[in-house]
Amino acid sequence: MKQLSELATPFASVAEALIAAEGTAPWLKKLRQDALTHFKTFSLPAKKEEDWKYTSLWSLSQQAFSHHAESVEIAADQVDSVALLHDAYRVVIVDGVFSEELSDIDALQSGLSITALSESVDQLEHCLGQQTELTKAGLNALNTMLMSEGVVISIDSAIEIEKTIEIIVINTGNTANLATHLRHKIELAADAKATVIEHYVGLTPDSYFTDVVTEVNLAERARLTHYKLQQESNNAFHIATLATHQAQASHWLTNNISLGAKLARNDIHSQLLGEQSHVTMDGLYLVDGEQHVDNHTRIDHAVPNTTSDELYKGVLDGNSHAVFNGKVMVHKDAQKTDANQSNRNLLLSRGCEIDSKPEMEIYADDVKCGHGSAIGQLDQDQLFLLRARGLDEVSARSLLTYAFAVDVLTRIPNLSIREALAKVVEQRLPKTGEKA
Amino acid sequence: MLEIKNLHASVDGKEILRGINLTVNAGEVHAIMGPNGAGKSTLSNVLAGRDGYEITQGEVIYKGENLLDFEPEERAQRGVFLAFQYPVEIPGVSNIYLLKAALNAVRKYQGLDELDAIDFLTLVRSKMELVKMDEQFLHRSVNEGFSGGEKKRNEILQMALLEPSLAILDETDSGLDIDALKIVSEGVNALRSQERSIIMITHYQRLLDYIVPDFVHVLSKGQIVKSGDKELAKELEKTGYSWVDEQPEGVSA
Ligand SMILES: Nc1ncnc2c1ncn2[C@@H]1O[C@H](COP(=O)(O)OP(=O)(O)OP(=O)(O)O)[C@@H](O)[C@H]1O
Ligand SMILES: [Mg+2]
Numbered sequence: 001m002k003q004l005s006e007l008a009t010p011f012a013s014v015a016e017a018l019i020a021a022e023g024t025a026p027w028l029k030k031l032r033q034d035a036l037t038h039f040k041t042f043s044l045p046a047k048k049e050e051d052w053k054y055t056s057l058w059s060l061s062q063q064a065f066s067h068h069a070e071s072v073e074i075a076a077d078q079v080d081s082v083a084l085l086h087d088a089y090r091v092v093i094v095d096g097v098f099s100e101e102l103s104d105i106d107a108l109q110s111g112l113s114i115t116a117l118s119e120s121v122d123q124l125e126h127c128l129g130q131q132t133e134l135t136k137a138g139l140n141a142l143n144t145m146l147m148s149e150g151v152v153i154s155i156d157s158a159i160e161i162e163k164t165i166e167i168i169v170i171n172t173g174n175t176a177n178l179a180t181h182l183r184h185k186i187e188l189a190a191d192a193k194a195t196v197i198e199h200y201v202g203l204t205p206d207s208y209f210t211d212v213v214t215e216v217n218l219a220e221r222a223r224l225t226h227y228k229l230q231q232e233s234n235n236a237f238h239i240a241t242l243a244t245h246q247a248q249a250s251h252w253l254t255n256n257i258s259l260g261a262k263l264a265r266n267d268i269h270s271q272l273l274g275e276q277s278h279v280t281m282d283g284l285y286l287v288d289g290e291q292h293v294d295n296h297t298r299i300d301h302a303v304p305n306t307t308s309d310e311l312y313k314g315v316l317d318g319n320s321h322a323v324f325n326g327k328v329m330v331h332k333d334a335q336k337t338d339a340n341q342s343n344r345n346l347l348l349s350r351g352c353e354i355d356s357k358p359e360m361e362i363y364a365d366d367v368k369c370g371h372g373s374a375i376g377q378l379d380q381d382q383l384f385l386l387r388a389r390g391l392d393e394v395s396a397r398s399l400l401t402y403a404f405a406v407d408v409l410t411r412i413p414n415l416s417i418r419e420a421l422a423k424v425v426e427q428r429l430p431k432t433g434e435k436a
Numbered sequence: 437m438l439e440i441k442n443l444h445a446s447v448d449g450k451e452i453l454r455g456i457n458l459t460v461n462a463g464e465v466h467a468i469m470g471p472n473g474a475g476k477s478t479l480s481n482v483l484a485g486r487d488g489y490e491i492t493q494g495e496v497i498y499k500g501e502n503l504l505d506f507e508p509e510e511r512a513q514r515g516v517f518l519a520f521q522y523p524v525e526i527p528g529v530s531n532i533y534l535l536k537a538a539l540n541a542v543r544k545y546q547g548l549d550e551l552d553a554i555d556f557l558t559l560v561r562s563k564m565e566l567v568k569m570d571e572q573f574l575h576r577s578v579n580e581g582f583s584g585g586e587k588k589r590n591e592i593l594q595m596a597l598l599e600p601s602l603a604i605l606d607e608t609d610s611g612l613d614i615d616a617l618k619i620v621s622e623g624v625n626a627l628r629s630q631e632r633s634i635i636m637i638t639h640y641q642r643l644l645d646y647i648v649p650d651f652v653h654v655l656s657k658g659q660i661v662k663s664g665d666k667e668l669a670k671e672l673e674k675t676g677y678s679w680v681d682e683q684p685e686g687v688s689a
Contacts, residue, residue, distance in 0.1 A: 380487070381524040385578075388484050389534065389594065390512035390541030399537070403528025403577075 004057060005043040009065040009179065012040060015145035027125045035144035038134045042141070054323040054355045055265055055294040060237050065179035065209050067146075069095040072174040074203075076102060079168060082201045084229060084420050088166040089114065091151045095172055096180030098149055111159030111192075117150035117183055124152065127185055131215035131243040139239050143213040147183035150212075153196065157189035157219070164417065166197040169212075171236065173204020184214040188222035188250075195225040195414060202233030202260060209237040216243065218250035220274065225253045227417065229424065232260035234289065241267045248274025255412060256283040257421060258293050259428050265294045272299065272306035281310040284408040286428050287352075288317035297326045301334040304364075310341040313408050315401055316352035317430045323355045330362040330369065337364060341371040346404045348378065348397075348430055398429040437462045437633045438503075438602055443494035445482050452478045454658035455494070460602070463630040467644055467669060468637045470655035471677045476637045477521050479655070480604045484518035485511050498602065512538075513545035515601030519591040519608050521637075526578040531590065534578050535560055535597055542598055563596040567623045584611035592623045603627065604635045609643040621646030641673040656680045 015036045019029050044061055045052040072095055079092055079102050091114060092102035098116035105114045117124075134141045151167045171178065186196055200210060210232060218224055224244075232238045238261040244252055258264050270279040285293045299308045314322045324343045345354045358371040378400050386396035405425060412418040438460040445453040452475045460466050468476055482489050483496065485508035496503040503511060526534070539559075540550045551559065564571065567589050579587050588608050595603055605624070609617055624634065624647050636647060644652070644666055652669045654662040654677075661680055662668065 379524070382526050384484075384486050384508060385520065385524050385526065386529075386534070386537075387508040388486075388512055388518055389538035389598075390509050390545075391537055392509050392541075393507070395537070396509075399529060399533075400526070403526060406528045 004046045004061045007044065007061050008063055011142060011146065012036060014067045015039070018146065018148070025122050025125070028121065031129060032145045035134055035141040038141040039145055044139070044142070051296060051325075054321070055263070055292065060209070060263065063177060063207060063209070063237075065177050066175055067179055069097060069175045069178055069180075072172050074102070074170070074172060078203075079170070082170065082203075083166060083168055084197060084199055084424070085164055085166050085417070088164040088197070091116075091165065091167045093149055093151070093167070093169045093182065095170070095175060095178060096149050096182070098151075109159070109161055109163070111156035112161055112194075113152075113154045114165065115152045117152055117185075118148065120152050124185065127152075127187070128183065128215070131217060131245050132213055132241060139211055140213060140241055143181050143183060143211050143241070146181035146211070147213070148181055150183040150185070152185045153194075154185075154187040155189060155192040155194055158191040159189075160192070161194040164195040164197060164414070166199055169198070169200045169210065171202045171204060171208045171210065171233070173202070173206050173208070173233075177207050177209075179209040179211065182210070182212040184212065186214065186216045186224065186226075188218050188224055190219040191221045192219070193223045195417070196227075197417070198226075198228045200228075200230045200232050200238060200260075202231065202236050205233055205235060207235040207237070207262075208233065209239075211239050213241045214243070216245070216252070218244065218246045218252060218277075220247045221249045222247070223251040225413065226255070227412075227421070228254070228256045228266075229421065230256075230258045230260055230264060231424070232264070234260060234262055234291065236261045238264040240265070241269075243267075243269045244271065244279070246270060246272050246274060246277040246279065249276040250274065251278050253280040253413070254282070255408070256295065257425070258283065258285040258287075258295070259424070261293070262290065263292045266296065268295070268297045270299050270308070272301050272308065273303060275303050275305045278307045279309075280411070281308065282408050282411055283312040284405055284425070285312075285314045285322055286405070286425065287314070287320035287322055288430060289320060290318070291320045292322075293320075294323035295325070296323075299328045299339065301328070301330045301337040301339060303331075304333060304335045304337070306334065307338040308340070311408060311411065312343045313405055314343075314345040314354065315348065315405060315430075316345060316354060317348040319349075319351040321353045321355075324373075325357045325359070326371075327359045327361070328369070328371070330360070330364050330367055332363045334364045335366045337367040337369065339367070339369045339371075343373045344404075345375045346378070346401065347375060348401065401429050402426060437464075437499065439497040441495050441497070443479075443482070443496060444492045445478060445489045446492055447478070447489060451492070452658050453482065456655075456658070456660060458653065458660060460633045460635060462633055464651065465628065465634045465636065465647060465649045467649040467652045468635060468655050469639065469652065469669065469672060471680070474655045475658040476655050477606055480518055480606045480635070480637065483511075483604060484508060484516060509541065513542055515542075517595050517598055517600030517603045519588075519595055519603065519605045521606040521610075523579050523587040523591055525580045525582075527580050529578050530575055531578050532560070532574040535574075535594065538594065539597055560597065563593055566596055566626060567593050568619050569593055585613060585616045588612055589616065589620060592620050596623055596627065599627065601631065602633050602635070604637070606637045607639065608636070609638050609640060617643065618646065641669045644669050654680065
């Protein structure tokens, strides 16, 4: 078998060209160069690495991706039809390029700034790469050496953003096998408050590659509600890192809904660095056919008196494969940590496969920690009750599947977002299903 | 309405129903009594279409059709209703959702349009009044955290809404306090009509004071070993089932 170092896409030479490009700021050259050096040494992670044990990037490594998006125009109503919300600040990226026409960020509330990475990268010297490290899991080196677009959001202290910000990342399929490398940055100053949605959509059934890193920095008492809705094409690769630093009494709620892609991998990481900080880290994945989804989450309780609550649920059908690996680290002095983690999976077919590994490493002694993992099938008694009341088998199965998934949605505080996401999830429920 | 002829059913090769014969005409109320493990719930499950039973002999004719050919939902849509002995909890599905989906499934089969939200709510409220259930139960998950008696009342609520032609009540009276027993009985009596039949499975004569049956049957070891009128239930109250073993095997087969 070939090594993953033999890549069909010349990622390194694309990065070299970016580094050599005229006008690139020296600090950015260095950032990319360090990443490139790292990438040349380590390449894409292979399955022998513990973090990639159940997820193979072999098929990704064999794809010849393009890094030149041909220009494309899509109609505003097409964006409307895929958008989750209609009353949000909208930031649209099409085939890896920010679209000013399709975005709606002209009249921002004061204290809020939203810019495209491509337009503001020169000013981000002390901003990029603060929450991620090249050595961390995921494809951070690849992303750092190649990042070319993204959304930079910053909110001044004590400002509460009333409208939700929806980042819509669309792949049109206009450029065959396009790779896009996106870097988002969300920065909330002290006491700021906002809701941000990252929304990924494929308008093509074909293969492409979305590589994204989102860095989040929450200052004292800042509160961020963050949703990610991944609806990539069923032949797409979606690999994402989401990393957050949380200062004292900050509050982060993140909900990661993964529905699409042939191969989806999320590395989600919160570092609770200030006392009284809290993270709610939720997720829902629905996969069928030959889909593969892998969620690696990590929460570091680094100081005393922090709390975390994590609920990940999965519905697997067909020959799909899901991986959940959730690590909660309670560091040595992190007394009074309260951490709760749960992963539950519903298996609808015989062909699907789940690898679930919740982990807690606890180095403090005065803590309250609980974790659990469960794997089950539809309950035959429940199914019979519904059918005995006249619901046909397909509706009964899909209702019970929804009922299984729904508590990830009921934990969403914002009603209109909850309803919009519920609708998306409902549409994605298995309409047929073999008897389990 | 319903004709059960020489019905034999097994679970995992073990024969549980061993030749049931029973005819229920429209408008009649039949009570089925009998010792634990006799096969009463098995009979109701087989009639409702639950998986896992092998019908080895016999047939069931319902409204002129072969009932055993139908899926559970097709039976429900045709007016067969089973009130469960142990109603299952369904977290995540609200009671009102289930009521609506069930009613619409039946109406669709009958060629009727779905009720609009207001008409539906008005109808549900009137039925809730009948079984004296508080409206908060509508928005709770089906049976989740309900007390034993509340679960049974919830079954009767579903029955009252769906107005089935054949209602099979499997020990709907057990676990009910005296007031609840009266309420549930009133609910059932309200449904009694010339077009409807009711099969009531019970262990207690007391229920039959409220819902007076036309016939009483004793089911034992998978067979109906004795049939009579309401006086039979009173007799059983005194004698218990010890006499059953003295009956010759296959007496009613
Ligand atoms: N799925 C099953 N597997 C094995 N045995 C079963 C199964 N279902 C029923 N039985 C057996 O069949 C017999 C009849 O059970 P059933 O529940 O019909 O009794 P019942 O008359 O309703 O009793 P009760 O008055 O206690 O409710 C019992 O011995 C029971 O253990
Ligand atoms: Mg029983």
